[in-house]
Structure formats: structure tokens, C-alpha cells
Amino acid sequence: MSVTAPQGFRAAGVAAGLKSTGAPDVALVVNDGPDDAAAAVFTTNRFPAAPVLWSRQVLGGHRLKAVVLNSGGANACTGPEGFGDTHATAEHVADQLGIGAIDVAVASTGLIGVRLPMDLLLAGATAAAQALSADGGPDAARAIMTTDSVPKTTVQAGSGWTVGGMAKGAGMLAPSLATMLVVLTTDAVVPAEVLEPALRAATGASFERVDSDGCLSTNDTVIVMANGASGVTPTAEEFTAVLTAAATDLAMQLLADAEGSTKDIAITVRGAASVADALTAGRACARNNLLKTALFGNDPNWGRVLAAIGTTDAAFEADQVDVAINGVTVCRGGAIGDPRDGVDLTGRAISIDVDLRAGTEQATIWTNDLSLAYVHENSAYST
Amino acid sequence: MSVTAPQGFRAAGVAAGLKSTGAPDVALVVNDGPDDAAAAVFTTNRFPAAPVLWSRQVLGGHRLKAVVLNSGGANACTGPEGFGDTHATAEHVADQLGIGAIDVAVASTGLIGVRLPMDLLLAGATAAAQALSADGGPDAARAIMTTDSVPKTTVQAGSGWTVGGMAKGAGMLAPSLATMLVVLTTDAVVPAEVLEPALRAATGASFERVDSDGCLSTNDTVIVMANGASGVTPTAEEFTAVLTAAATDLAMQLLADAEGSTKDIAITVRGAASVADALTAGRACARNNLLKTALFGNDPNWGRVLAAIGTTDAAFEADQVDVAINGVTVCRGGAIGDPRDGVDLTGRAISIDVDLRAGTEQATIWTNDLSLAYVHENSAYST
Known part of the structure; x- marks a missing residue:
């Protein structure tokens, strides 16, 4: 069930034509609340892609209602025009959902140094918004794949609450073209001041200890959203442990699917x-x-x-x-x-x-x- | 002519049976004086091979009369027994030449973590001492090859004096199994206090800027010997420039022969x-x-x-x-x-x-x- 395993999340994955193969390439994950706490970690590469620059600003408020992701183009090293493309994507998704652009994070993966075909991408975002479903997690996970051979998802149970997640990546942590994108969701009640250190602990023990080819991507993004739909408030320790289990499960799936690896x-x-x-x-x-x-x-x-x-x-x-x-x-x-x-x-x-x-x-x-x-x-x- | 291009040096390369192929695998370079100034730079790897530990001690005196080199075994990570093998090799060569062990540097290359077959090596050193010749430079260069496809040698002319050299290596600078071994010789009159900074300048501008696979060997060694046989004393600038040209020539040969490279x-x-x-x-x-x-x-x-x-x-x-x-x-x-x-x-x-x-x-x-x-x-x- 991926990111839609917890209550109060919808998702979709559609084929917008960004990939020449016709495979799904635009994913949307929406948090229907009631809470909209969020946290994220991004690449430390000093050439952050346009979506990283945008999403850093968005996540600065520790709140998030939606994430739109695309494969088929990283929108990295594309200058002010590329940043405009990301901004326009967030605006478009916000319009579809009746929220503000500042509520929408963007993540992209694919070749560096190429502009995105915006007509295709925006049409795909519209289609994704129309396809949103409480069962859409697996479709979203498929739409973010690049050189991945399988979609990567996880579901981890807390006491009366759940953490779901999806990931793409086939290099790691330090991946380049094989950017790592991860979206984690939970229906636990987790205030932002707990969510942020929990995510840092979870990534520090998982993605940051996987080093497949030593290369650091321009696009790496890990986002977690907590909507409190379960009504249950775990302790910080409980939540951190389950979030870490979800992150570790995804990290090991990334390792097992690393490009061309045999060990x-x-x-x-x-x-x-x-x-x-x-x-x-x-x-x-x-x-x-x-x-x-x-x-x-x-x-x-x-x-x-x-x-x-x-x-x-x-x-x-x-x-x-x-x-x-x-x-x-x-x-x-x-x-x-x-x-x-x-x-x-x-x-x-x-x-x-x-x-x-x-x-x-x-x-x-x-x-x-x-x-x-x-x-x-x-x-x-x-x- | 390699290391025997300058006056007053003899060299040899023989097959001692360290390589299963029967190819030459023991080289000897002897400085017949009148001076015996020397300098060296060694790997900074914290698991230096036994010959590096030995030769560092020898070169501490800034004097050197001979270098014995072998391929077919790195004698690295071989413990006190491996150090004993290096010491015994230096003693044996010193006996053959009628000098002290402290006048003899040792360099080895090949697989890490395997003891050298000392009976074969010492017999080879004896044969090399008997084969020493003022034309022996090319033979010595061939005897230090491992995965190298060609021997690497250089001759650079000063005004009335010469720098010669040989190298082996096919990774770099930072090579591992493809250890880099370099011996440079000159018949210029160069006191140790000029030789040392000249070598550091030459390696800093050549070998240290070649980085084929990022791996740092346990055995890397660059030795220069100056015997003053020409009677000519160049300025420090003149000598450094010619030594740098020799080092750069060898570095570019190493790059061109890097393991499996196409670019x-x-x-x-x-x-x-x-x-x-x-x-x-x-x-x-x-x-x-x-x-x-x-x-x-x-x-x-x-x-x-x-x-x-x-x-x-x-x-x-x-x-x-x-x-x-x-x-x-x-x-x-x-x-x-x-x-x-x-x-x-x-x-x-x-x-x-x-x-x-x-x-x-x-x-x-x-x-x-x-x-x-x-x-x-x-x-x-x-x-």
C-alpha cells in the first residue's frame, strides 16, 4: 500500500509522456489531514536541482499538503528557467487541489541539464490529481522509477498508527543520476518538533549508511508527512523507532537493486x-x-x-x-x-x-x- | 637507457621465478659515485609495506648506494616476518656489492598479504648483482613491470648532465595493486639539501596530479640518486626543472598505460x-x-x-x-x-x-x- 497505507493519504501515478517508453512518470501524494506536519532532508550537493531549491523553501514552514514527483528529467543545472518550471508545477498542482503552491513540494529525477517538457508534465499533473485514490500508493511508487528494476515500498505498524513509504533509487545514498527520492507518510499525531529529529535519526541510521557508488546526487530528497488521522500520539521514541524501521527497509531495497550490482x-x-x-x-x-x-x-x-x-x-x-x-x-x-x-x-x-x-x-x-x-x-x- | 643514462650508474634485471610466467622480476640499480646523495617520497598509506618501512629508515640519512626492486609480491601486510625478509634482502645485496645494508633501499610490488619466496628472491639478487651493467637500465625497467603493458623509461638532458628514470605502475597516483615504483638517477652534482625539495616539487607537479582510480597503494615509492659523476653543478632551479620533466614524462606514460583504460x-x-x-x-x-x-x-x-x-x-x-x-x-x-x-x-x-x-x-x-x-x-x- 506504500504511502497510502496510513489513513488520510491519497496518491496516484500516471504516464505523462516524459519517458520515451510510455511508462508511468508522474506521481502525486496528497495529505488530507487533519494535521499537515512535515519534515525533509535534502542533498548536500552544492548544485541542488530546482525542485530541491523549491522544496527546501516549502519545507521551511514544517508543513506540507502534497508532493508531486516526476521521473524522466531531473530539472537540475537548468538555471532560473528550470526553477520557474518547478514553481509552475507547484502552482498547477495547488490549483488542482485547491491549496496554495507553498503547500506543495516537488521532486524530480532523471538526466541532469535538460529542461522538462512542461506541457506534458502539467497535463500529467492534472491527470494525477484526477486519479488520486486511497489505494494509489503502489501506482505512485511505480511512477518514480528510473533505472530501478522494481518499485520500493514499505508499511510499518505502530500501536494504532502506521508509517508508509515509497522510494526510488538504484545508486545510493550518494547517488547521482540514480537520485534517491523517498516519501514517508504517517497517520500518527506527530508535531513538527518531533518529526524533524525523528527523520534525521531515521535517515542517519539508514540511507546515510548506504553508499553504493560514492556519488552524491543533485536531487536527493526524503520527505515525511504526518497527518494525525489515527488520533494516536506515540512517544518520540516509539515514532522514531518505527520511522527508522521504514527507512531501513527502503534503504535495503535500494541496496538490493543497485545498478548492475551482484553483491x-x-x-x-x-x-x-x-x-x-x-x-x-x-x-x-x-x-x-x-x-x-x-x-x-x-x-x-x-x-x-x-x-x-x-x-x-x-x-x-x-x-x-x-x-x-x-x-x-x-x-x-x-x-x-x-x-x-x-x-x-x-x-x-x-x-x-x-x-x-x-x-x-x-x-x-x-x-x-x-x-x-x-x-x-x-x-x-x-x- | 633508463636509469643508466647518467654516468656512474649500473643496473640489471633478471628472472628469479617470483612471477609464475618466468618474466624478469628482480631489478638492481647501483650508484658507483663519487657522491651518494639521495631523496625519496613514499606512500602516505597507514599500512606501509615492509620495504617502505625499511627504505624510509635508509633514506633518513639522505644517502643511498643501491636499490633492489622486485615484482611478483608486494611484501605488504606481512608483519614482522615480512620486515625481516626485506632486511635480509638488503643485507644480501649489500654483501654482494661490498657495502652496508643501510646503503640499500628495497622496493616491492605485487599481491598484498603474501610472503615472498626468499630463496628465489635472494638467488635472483645474486644474479642481478652479477649482471650489473652500464647498459642495464632497460632490463631493470622490464623487471619491475606487473600489469604494465610496456616498460616506462625516461632520459632528460641538462647542460653537461643527465637525468634518467624508470617507473612501473598502471593505476595511479593513488594506485593499489598497481603500485607505483619510480627510480630516478642523475650524474649532476646535487647536494641532499637541494635534492629533497627538488624531488618534492617534481612529484607534486607530476605523480601527485595523476589520479587514475583514487586508490592509494601500500608500496608507492619514488627514489632519486645523485652521484655527481658529471662534475657539473646545476642551479637548484635548473635541476628541479629537468627532474620535473623526467617525472612528468614517466607520469604521462603511467596514465597512458592505466589498467583497462580507453581515455x-x-x-x-x-x-x-x-x-x-x-x-x-x-x-x-x-x-x-x-x-x-x-x-x-x-x-x-x-x-x-x-x-x-x-x-x-x-x-x-x-x-x-x-x-x-x-x-x-x-x-x-x-x-x-x-x-x-x-x-x-x-x-x-x-x-x-x-x-x-x-x-x-x-x-x-x-x-x-x-x-x-x-x-x-x-x-x-x-x-
Whole structure:
């Protein structure tokens, strides 16, 4: 049921012709209230797309009644004209719904540096408004897909309230063309001052720890809307836990569908002096092309793990670090450990456990391998 | 003539059986004086290989009489036993040459985390010492190749003196398995206090601006030896210029031979507030897998250039940045510029020119594309 699983939300997904394939490409999610609390996190890329610039302004009020999303064009690096296109889209949707443009967030995904065909987009937005339905969540999830092979949705139950969500993305967190767009909805009663930190906690533990190809998109957007339709007010802890479960479920779906990937790799760094050190060391592995190609080749090349960690400023002594791959401690004390022949990498799931022996903190970063299909897909994307 | 082009150097390259192919794998370069000034730069990776640990100690004295190098094994992450192997190699070579172990640097390249077969290596070192010749430079250059498709050598003439050099490496600067090893020789009279800053200037303008795959090796080593055999003392400026020319020549050979690459990409960032900003922005492009795959696919995807630069803290305003690819200004003011159809990417050489319009500094970073062959070569390396 996706974003329409909680009470008081309607959604739709339609084909507006932005995609040459004729697949659905415009989605609309509407909050029918009674509350309109909202929060969002956006890309930190310094070339934010027009819809990001617009939606940041909208979300500054911590209120939101609708989100219109399109695939088939990112509307990024399109200058003042592109911003005008986003503004016109929000105005048009607001007119359809009888609300103000400032109540409407916009999110876009697709090729950078190309203007959107506004006649098609606005006609699609009209059609989406007419198609809105309390069962429309799955259609909306399909309409935001780009290189995704499957739609990504989640439903997580609280006590008398629900969190629903949809996501698109096939790179991650740091995705580029494979922008990550996420809409989360809930019928719990959650004031904005609770919603904002809950969303930061949820994304910090999920999307921000998935690093498939290290590239940061111009369009990444995560929006949550809370309408209080259930009449139930969870504690901040309860709500944060369920929202985090929803975000984590979507993040793992993004990881499993990463462009061209053949492996899901969980890199856990333990024994760190701080969580920041653990994340730094994990990310260095997740972004090391030599390690990622080795794992694609089913090669438990632990030397590349050390070489990656060796580029960071995390606290450790080189002769203290252990590395286990799929349970085999192939490196002990920064040197040769158990035989690498014992490591079975034939499955999709790979775990790399690094013990820095420098403290008591730990963190996990998820990534994918660097495959022939990744290169093929990303070299052929815009041609 | 490689490292034996200057007077007073002998070299050799022999097959010791470290490589299963039977190709040459042990090289020796000897300085016959009269001077023995030397300088070096080493990897900053925090898991330095045993030969790096040893050679750092040796070069601490700014004097050197010989370098023994092997391919077929990196002797990295091999613990105290691996350090003992390096020490024993230096001792053995010193005995052969009638000098002290502290006069002998060691460099190794190959797979990380595997002990070297010392019986083969020491026998090879003996053979290399017996084969030393004033014509041995080319043999030495061949013996340090790993995934290199061609040996890399250079000869640069000063006024009455010469700089020679050899290199191996096929990733860079930041290479991992494709460790970069470089030996430079000169018969100029160059005291250590001139040699050290000259080498730093030469590497800073050459190897450190080549960033093929963003990975930093455990074994990278650049050594220069000056024996004064010509009797000519150049000024520091003259010597630095010729040494830089030699280093740049070798760096461009490394770039052209990068593993699986189909493009040589020069990313020039101008209009920067500082050289550091220009380098940061250029490196962000050089390490962006989505951009590198696009270029492999002959796709002038300037949006990926902006998305990469947008992740940095370089000074710029998003609506001021221009990007030209092979001479066509495809992005102007952070938005759509001239038609991308006008960009011809079919050749091997690609230039990306970014104007940040934030200052007067500039710098160029060289990199390669991310190709199917890169993934294939690096996934199959150790299997």
C-alpha cells in the first residue's frame, strides 16, 4: 500500500509522456489531514536541482499538503528557467487541489541539464490529481522509477498508527543520476518538533549508511508527512523507532537493486575510538574501486581492505587491525591470518568485519560491488 | 637507457621465478659515485609495506648506494616476518656489492598479504648483482613491470648532465595493486639539501596530479640518486626543472598505460580561489565513477561534472560555473550551455575545463575512464 497505507493519504501515478517508453512518470501524494506536519532532508550537493531549491523553501514552514514527483528529467543545472518550471508545477498542482503552491513540494529525477517538457508534465499533473485514490500508493511508487528494476515500498505498524513509504533509487545514498527520492507518510499525531529529529535519526541510521557508488546526487530528497488521522500520539521514541524501521527497509531495497550490482556488502567496523571513525573507515572501503572489483570477482582480497582503511585518519595501529570476510579472519594484527581459501564469496551477501582495536564503538556501512554491468549501465545511460 | 643514462650508474634485471610466467622480476640499480646523495617520497598509506618501512629508515640519512626492486609480491601486510625478509634482502645485496645494508633501499610490488619466496628472491639478487651493467637500465625497467603493458623509461638532458628514470605502475597516483615504483638517477652534482625539495616539487607537479582510480597503494615509492659523476653543478632551479620533466614524462606514460583504460582525461580547474581548491575540484571529478563511466561511453555528461564538484568545499557560486568538454562549453553559469552533440569524444584524449569564476588560480588533474576492462582486470587479478 506504500504511502497510502496510513489513513488520510491519497496518491496516484500516471504516464505523462516524459519517458520515451510510455511508462508511468508522474506521481502525486496528497495529505488530507487533519494535521499537515512535515519534515525533509535534502542533498548536500552544492548544485541542488530546482525542485530541491523549491522544496527546501516549502519545507521551511514544517508543513506540507502534497508532493508531486516526476521521473524522466531531473530539472537540475537548468538555471532560473528550470526553477520557474518547478514553481509552475507547484502552482498547477495547488490549483488542482485547491491549496496554495507553498503547500506543495516537488521532486524530480532523471538526466541532469535538460529542461522538462512542461506541457506534458502539467497535463500529467492534472491527470494525477484526477486519479488520486486511497489505494494509489503502489501506482505512485511505480511512477518514480528510473533505472530501478522494481518499485520500493514499505508499511510499518505502530500501536494504532502506521508509517508508509515509497522510494526510488538504484545508486545510493550518494547517488547521482540514480537520485534517491523517498516519501514517508504517517497517520500518527506527530508535531513538527518531533518529526524533524525523528527523520534525521531515521535517515542517519539508514540511507546515510548506504553508499553504493560514492556519488552524491543533485536531487536527493526524503520527505515525511504526518497527518494525525489515527488520533494516536506515540512517544518520540516509539515514532522514531518505527520511522527508522521504514527507512531501513527502503534503504535495503535500494541496496538490493543497485545498478548492475551482484553483491550486497555490509562493512562493519568495530573496536573504533568513535562512531565517526567507524563510519570513515567503512566508507573508505565502500568507495575503494579495487576492493569493489575484487569482491565482484569473488576474491577475498583483504589487502585492499587494509589499503583502503590506511588512507583514513581513523585511530588505529597498523599491527593491531583484524579483518574477517564472511566469518573467516583472513587478516590478524595487520598481517596474514587464516587461509583465504576458506572464504566463500559465491552468494550475494558479503560481510566484512574490521576490528580496529582502538575503542568500543562500531558502525556498519552498506555498499555494492563494482561490476561489469555497473559500468555498462552507467556508460550507456544517456545515449 | 633508463636509469643508466647518467654516468656512474649500473643496473640489471633478471628472472628469479617470483612471477609464475618466468618474466624478469628482480631489478638492481647501483650508484658507483663519487657522491651518494639521495631523496625519496613514499606512500602516505597507514599500512606501509615492509620495504617502505625499511627504505624510509635508509633514506633518513639522505644517502643511498643501491636499490633492489622486485615484482611478483608486494611484501605488504606481512608483519614482522615480512620486515625481516626485506632486511635480509638488503643485507644480501649489500654483501654482494661490498657495502652496508643501510646503503640499500628495497622496493616491492605485487599481491598484498603474501610472503615472498626468499630463496628465489635472494638467488635472483645474486644474479642481478652479477649482471650489473652500464647498459642495464632497460632490463631493470622490464623487471619491475606487473600489469604494465610496456616498460616506462625516461632520459632528460641538462647542460653537461643527465637525468634518467624508470617507473612501473598502471593505476595511479593513488594506485593499489598497481603500485607505483619510480627510480630516478642523475650524474649532476646535487647536494641532499637541494635534492629533497627538488624531488618534492617534481612529484607534486607530476605523480601527485595523476589520479587514475583514487586508490592509494601500500608500496608507492619514488627514489632519486645523485652521484655527481658529471662534475657539473646545476642551479637548484635548473635541476628541479629537468627532474620535473623526467617525472612528468614517466607520469604521462603511467596514465597512458592505466589498467583497462580507453581515455586519458585532463581535468583543468581554472578561476579557482586557490590551487588547493582547483586540485580538490579536479580530484572530485577524477574519482567520480558516474562521470568516468560516462566518458568511457563517449557521453559528454556535464551534469556529472557539476555533481562531482558540488560535493567539494571549493569556493564557487553554483550559478557561475562553466564547463567545457573537448572545447565545447556545454555548461554555462551552472546551467545548459552549447549543444552537447558538438562534443567529439571518440579519441583517447579528453579535456575537461572547469571555470569556477572565484579567483585566478588553476591546476590540472589527470585521470582515466572507468571501463569494462578495468573491472575485468581488477576483479581477476589475484585469481
